Amino acid sequence: MDHVVGRRFRMRARIITAAVLTLAIAIVVGGGWAAASAVPAGGLLLAYVTAVIAVVTTALVLWRGTARLTAGLHALAVAHPDGVVFLGRRMPPVVSDLPAFMRAKGLTGVIGEGWYPALADYRGISAWSPGRHPRELVLVDWIEVGEVRAEHTRSVDGDSHLSVIVDVRPYVLPLTVEVGYAWGLVTMPLDAVDSADLVTTVNAQRP
Structure with missing residues (x-):
């Protein structure tokens, strides 16, 4: 990813992570003090233990999901220092010809609805599996890529999303990703400014 976009994102992520951890510490410490001070302490102690378990479980779930994606991003950035690394997920409510494209390529893997590490480099735009050893799932060569642009799209359920539209030749329906x-x-997701900067950086990778 472009270092400016990545730096802005990391700054926001640090603030959010610090806020979540501060809240968790406040619940654990404050709840423990309240439970210890209560007379009788039975009911409050049970509520405190339940809250601590919920906080720890939530933090572990968030960390585990993010850790695999972060590991994939880092591995791609190290292996492809001249490329642009980011996360992408296709917009399920917005129909595209991605399944037909993958079948035409003879690819049997399935791109699900979650986040995937993505790479834009001299070859084209590719999606990879998350984790410390990412595996390339699909590559759209630059010869097959038309316009790449950021715009608001409306899904079939009526919601508006900021998406990146990738025209894939010769298919009619573009690939729409967040x-x-x-x-x-x-x-x-990236905000509007970072999404626009990312599109500019991705397009600069074209040979």
Whole structure:
């Protein structure tokens, strides 16, 4: 990812992660003090233990999901230092010809609805499996890529999403994806400014 976009995202992610951890510490410490001070302490102690378990479980779930994506992003960035690394997920309510494209390529893998590490480099735009050893799932060569642009799209359920539209030749329906990044406990889409900057950086990778 472009270092400016990545730096802006990491700054926001640090703030969110710090806020979540601060809240968790406040619940654990404050709840423990209240439970210890209560007379009788039975009911409050049970509520405190339940709250601690919920906080720890939520933090672990967030960390585990983000950790695999972060590991994939880092591995791709190290292996492809001249490329642009980011997260992408296809917009399920918006129909595209991606399944037909993959069948035409003889690819049997399935791109699900979650986040995937993505790479734009001299070859084209590719999606990879998350984790420390990412595996390339699909590559759209630059010869097959038409316009890449960011715009608001309306899904079949009526919601408006900021998406990146990738025209894939010779298919009629473009690939519509949401772009994002991961750091700390945070996995989230990029905002409008970062999405536009990312599109500019991706297009600059064209040979």
